[in-house]
Amino acid sequence: MEFFLNRxxxxxxxxxxxxxxxxLLAYQVKSNQDVRLIRVWAVTAVTPxxxxxxxxxxxxxxxxxxxFVLLDAREENKRMKKELDRIQMDNQYLRAELSTADRARSxxxxxxxxxxxxxxxxxxxxxTSSGARVVxxxxxxxxxxxxxxxxxxxxxxxxxxxxxxxxxxxxxxVTDPTFAAGVISQKNRVHGTxxxxxxxxxxxxxVQNEQKVEQGEWFYTSGDDRIFPKGLPAGExxxxxxxxxxxxxxxxxxxxxxxxxxxxxxxxxxxxSIPDGPGGNQPVRLLAPPPPEGDPAAASTPAQxxxxxxxxxxxxxxxxIGDAQKHVYGGRGSVAPNYNLxxxxxxxx
Amino acid sequence: MSEFSQEFxxxxxxxxxxxxxxxxxxxxxxxxxxxxxxxPRFIPYLRFLELPLLVTxxxxxxxxxxxxxxxxxxxxxxxxDSLSNSYLGMFGIVKTLVGYFAASVSQRFDVENSVVRLxxxxxxxxxxxxxxxxxxxxxxxxxxxxxPQQTMVVAVxxxxxxxxxxxxxxxxxxxxxxx
Numbered sequence: 471m472e473f474f475l476n477r478x479x480x481x482x483x484x485x486x487x488x489x490x491x492x493x494l495l496a497y498q499v500k501s502n503q504d505v506r507l508i509r510v511w512a513v514t515a516v517t518p519x520x521x522x523x524x525x526x527x528x529x530x531x532x533x534x535x536x537x538f539v540l541l542d543a544r545e546e547n548k549r550m551k552k553e554l555d556r557i558q559m560d561n562q563y564l565r566a567e568l569s570t571a572d573r574a575r576s577x578x579x580x581x582x583x584x585x586x587x588x589x590x591x592x593x594x595x596x597x598t599s600s601g602a603r604v605v606x607x608x609x610x611x612x613x614x615x616x617x618x619x620x621x622x623x624x625x626x627x628x629x630x631x632x633x634x635x636x637x638x639x640x641x642x643x644v645t646d647p648t649f650a651a652g653v654i655s656q657k658n659r660v661h662g663t664x665x666x667x668x669x670x671x672x673x674x675x676x677v678q679n680e681q682k683v684e685q686g687e688w689f690y691t692s693g694d695d696r697i698f699p700k701g702l703p704a705g706e707x708x709x710x711x712x713x714x715x716x717x718x719x720x721x722x723x724x725x726x727x728x729x730x731x732x733x734x735x736x737x738x739x740x741x742x743s744i745p746d747g748p749g750g751n752q753p754v755r756l757l758a759p760p761p762p763e764g765d766p767a768a769a770s771t772p773a774q775x776x777x778x779x780x781x782x783x784x785x786x787x788x789x790x791i792g793d794a795q796k797h798v799y800g801g802r803g804s805v806a807p808n809y810n811l812x813x814x815x816x817x818x819x
Numbered sequence: 820m821s822e823f824s825q826e827f828x829x830x831x832x833x834x835x836x837x838x839x840x841x842x843x844x845x846x847x848x849x850x851x852x853x854x855x856x857x858x859p860r861f862i863p864y865l866r867f868l869e870l871p872l873l874v875t876x877x878x879x880x881x882x883x884x885x886x887x888x889x890x891x892x893x894x895x896x897x898x899x900d901s902l903s904n905s906y907l908g909m910f911g912i913v914k915t916l917v918g919y920f921a922a923s924v925s926q927r928f929d930v931e932n933s934v935v936r937l938x939x940x941x942x943x944x945x946x947x948x949x950x951x952x953x954x955x956x957x958x959x960x961x962x963x964x965x966x967p968q969q970t971m972v973v974a975v976x977x978x979x980x981x982x983x984x985x986x987x988x989x990x991x992x993x994x995x996x997x998x
Contacts, residue, residue, distance in 0.1 A: 479886065480884075480885035480886050480889075480919070480923075481885075483885075483886045483889050483890075484885065484889050484915065484916075484919045487889050487890075487892075487893045487915045488912055488915055488916070491893065491897070491907075491908035491911045491912045491915065492908065492912065492958075494907055494908045494911075495906050495907065495908035495909065495912070495958060498906045498907060498908070512898070512901035512902055513901075513902070516853070516856070516902060519853075520856070520857060523857065527861075593860075595856050595857055595860060596856060596857075596859055596860050597856075597902075597903050597904045604904045605860075606856075632904065633904065640904050642904070647962075647963070648961075668964070
């Protein structure tokens with residue numbers, strides 16, 4: 471035996487190492503709900519480092535975007551003030567606001583208006599597994615996160631929490647091949663199961679060929695899976711075709727349309743009804759603030775700013791024609807003004 | 820040409836074992852794993868790089884000891900497992916085998932040669948991906964996709980990265996003694 475171990479020492483070590491890991495693997499497969507201590511140590515050790523790097527990167531990018539970009543925007547804004555009138559300025563302001571809309575503020579607004587109780591989280595890392603679509607967020611059990619909670623953003627569903635540590639959690643994205651969620655179509659109310667494929671699109675399973683689903687139709691969470699509250703947008707059907715027994719429906723997930731930086735983790739989900747209106751994706755936009763009180767530019771053009779319909783413009787035209795012919799509307803004994811006159815023509819009584 | 824083929828056909832009687840500073844042995848694998856966790860988040864096309872594997876192969880080749888290769892592979896693999904969402908031991912087992920075979924191969928070839936390193940980098944990446952897929956199906960019952968052509972392309976890219984990476988890591992060697 472000793473001779474054998476000496477002669478095949480390397481092979482023996484290899485077999486022992488693999489055997490030990492196989493036992494470890496088998497033990498985990500049996501009880502995969504438990505969190506292993508080595509993982510807790512590893513994640514707890516890495517999370518502060520990842521958070522420091524993320525904070526540094528975020529601070530640097532905010533510095534450049536907030537300082538230099540806004541500095542340029544201010545100078546450009548001053549130049550535009552000299553060239554454009556009030557309406558053009560408002561349009562420019564709105565365009566600039568839309569292009570530089572702060573995602574975090576949008577998220578906060580969505581969070582405030584959402585009936586579900588949610589908590590915001592930053593994505594701070596990826597998994598090392600090949601093929602898996604899993605990200606690490608900076609919220610864990612200390613923030614009240616539990617396994618199996620839904621992760622969303624204003625554009626739609628993002629994934630679900632699969633492992634929780636004290637200061638971080640793993641989130642399985644909707645594009646992961648092992649992800650599944652119950653969904654319902656917006657128009658025809660067809661139930662199905664949304665599944666990830668490992669790429670940028672997801673598929674809807676369990677929809678019979680006889681059921682009607684249209685291309686471009688939106689899918690919302692149905693609440694059947696007891697993870698996602700009902701009524702959250704899941705995505706838009708880009709390809710719908712008949713299969714052997716079930717339809718093949720490919721959906722572009724709406725939650726990834728504007729990138730993944732911050733997400734909301736649903737602590738207490740509330741079901742809402744599925745909207746009937748077109749398009750499930752209604753991104754939150756921040757409107758420009760109202761003009762300040764006493765602004766001479768705003769005060770001098772109250773009529774122009776109110777002329778939003780054809781009827782308003784017609785009333786304004788008749789008022790000017792009446793003024794030009796010194797006609798008092800509603801006055802006794804006066805003849806009706808000539809409405810065919812153009813405003814440039816002098817009145818001819 | 821003849822010198823090159825001699826190196827392939829006739830294993831040298833003397834093999835050189837490289838030694839590394841303990842900081843390099845711990846720091847390089849850790850940096851490789853953290854690179855894989857963090858960098859692809861900002862540069863997605865770097866997702867193809869399997870730096871922990873390349874580092875495992877390098878240390879196993881340089882130490883030329885199958886036992887050391889097994890320990891390197893198991894250590895780096897388990898560390899990678901602990902930061903993945905998969906079960907502990909999946910990367911551990913695969914990298915243990917890679918470390919063992921890489922160290923065994925190093926006793927027969929001149930692993931300082933860039934062409935040999937390129938070929939070994941390609942081979943061990945393909946072996947790593949294939950064996951991970953086999954383990955996932957056999958032990959966990961996961962129906963993962965394995966595309967040989969795509970894996971070969973990625974293996975070529977990893978091998979191309981491995982050659983300059985190994986040259987850089989060569990600078991960190993403390994000694995290279997003949998035994």
